[in-house]
Amino acid sequence: MKPIKVGLLGLGTVGTGVVRIIEGHQEDLQRKTASAQISIEKILVQNLEKERTVYVNRDLLTDQAEDVIANSEIDIVIEVMGGVELARAYILEALERGKHVVTANKDLMALHGPEILAKAAEKGCDVFYEASVAGGIPIIRTLIDGFSSDRITKIMGIVNGTTNYILTKMSQEGAAYADVLKEAQDLGYAEADPTSDVEGLDAARKMTILSTLGFNSSVDLKDVEVKGISQVTKEDIAYGKQLGYEVKLLGIAESQDDHISVSVQPTMVKKSHPLSAVNGVFNAVYVYGEAVGETMFYGPGAGTMPTATSVVADLVAVIRNMQAGVSGREIFKPYKEKKLKTDEQISSKYFLLLHVDDKAGVLAKITQVFSQYDVSLESVLQHPNQHNPDAEIIIITHGANRASMNNVIAEFDRLDVIRSIKSVYRVEG
Incomplete structure (x- = not known):
């Protein structure tokens, strides 16, 4: 049998792992x-x-891309170099030449996935990208194949290890955000410029991919509402813990009546929910299906060998398709019209921390505003804080649509007895 020849674009962290697996697992790979x-x-x-x-x-x-892309001996190109525009150009050229592609590039697939997949379909080539989301967790293949007979209604996940590490340390040690961020940078968990991670952009790109696959609609990055963790304080986390919640940066994608919403935001997660116990740099994706109910997929979200394992698993899938003569037939094509939810259709519970005047009648004015916009309250706590001369009120609402909550918050901004709206978080679980 003719050997399958592979070209590798990049030999960094992930590329190194790919070489180790291909060279060290030859017998296992041949049997598969x-x-x-x-x-x-x-x-x-x-x-x-x-x-x-x-x-x-x-x-x-080689330091010449053409030595890989234009090499007639190479059947499959594996892209693990990162970046967007150069990787896009290389992959499109490889597909044009009839080569199959495996990539771990989430940014590329979130921004240019439809273009790349369309070119692959045109040329009868495979493009697999399991490693682009959640490292070693096989979530993409699961959404495409494992849930093919079900209808997914919600995908909720911790898909960024850096922010999960930071929030875990803040929760477990009571540390401040800036201190933990520096520690994460010193350990190599966070980049020197951590913006993509801590402001939720990395997670948003991953949720773009997952929601497109889960809901069979072409979700764009601009469709994702994004809020990062840089404003999360140790006080927020401490109050959440007292009430039975952990703060996690969650990607949340929901579909109801074929209308979808996708967001990334710090969220209060009930401690009884499995996602609340996902700590450190680990990732987890929670999927709700109409038939199967609730499922969770957990594992390392990054790292040399976990990510390389997903890359090589995709390589095996490409080879099997080549052998079966079905290359290019598994290209995912969204077939539903994208319909985004309005603020009136997006509903959840909310956590609010307010700094207010410490005098009689304040709580009555606050509850009157909630009542005005049909938002009911699950719990209200007034908490003494010796470091704050104002009174602190913690509120958890029942389910409310976002339009109503926006009206409540706008009204609070005008209410003279409220000194500041310190925190507002979505509540899950």
Whole structure:
């Protein structure tokens, strides 16, 4: 049988793991691909002389992309170089030349997925991208195949390990956000510029991919409401814990009557919900199906070997399709018209922390505003705080639509007895 030859774009963290698995698991891979021998033909790198943590024959390395993309011997291109525009150009050219593609690039698939998948369908090629979301958790294949007979109504997940690490440390140690962020940077969990992670952009790109797959509609990044964790305080977390909640940065995608909403935001998660116990750099995705009910997928969301495992699993799937003569037939194509929910259709419970005048009658004015906009209250606590001369009121509402809550908050801004609206969080679980 003719060997399957692979070209690798990138030899960084993930690329190194891919080389280790392909070279170290040959017997296992052959048994899973009808005895196909997999060989790495060429690897694109930026620096040919750089010392690497895995041994690679010097003859395999190149700093010219054409040596991979235009190589007629190469059947499959694996893109693990990162970035968007250059990766997009390389992948489109590889597909144009009839090569199958495996990528771990979430930014690319969130921004240009439809274009890439359309080119793959045109050329009869496969494009698999399991590693682009949640590292070693096989959530993309699960949404496409495992839930193919069900109708998904909600996807809710912790899909960014950096922010989950930060919030976990703040919860467990009572530390301030800035201190934990610096620690995460020192440990390599957060980038020198952490904006993409802490402001929710990374999670938003992943939720774009998951909601498109889950709801069979073309969700764009601009459709995702995004709020990061940089304004979360240790006081917010402490009050949440007292009430039985943990703060998590959740991606939340919901579909009802074919209308969808997608958001990324810090959320109070009830401690009885499994997502509240997902700590550190781990990821988890919770999926609600009309038939199956509630399911959760948990595991490492990043790292060399977990992500590389997903990449090589996609490689195996490509080879099997090649052998069966069905390449390009698994390309996912959204078939439903995208209908976004209005604020009146988006409903959840809310947590509010208010700083108010410490005098009689304040609570009555506040509850009157809620009543005015048909928002009912689940619990109200007035909490003494020796560090704050104002009174602090903590409120958890029953389910309310976002339009009503926006009206409540706007009214609070005008209410003279409210000094500040300190925090507003969605509540789940």
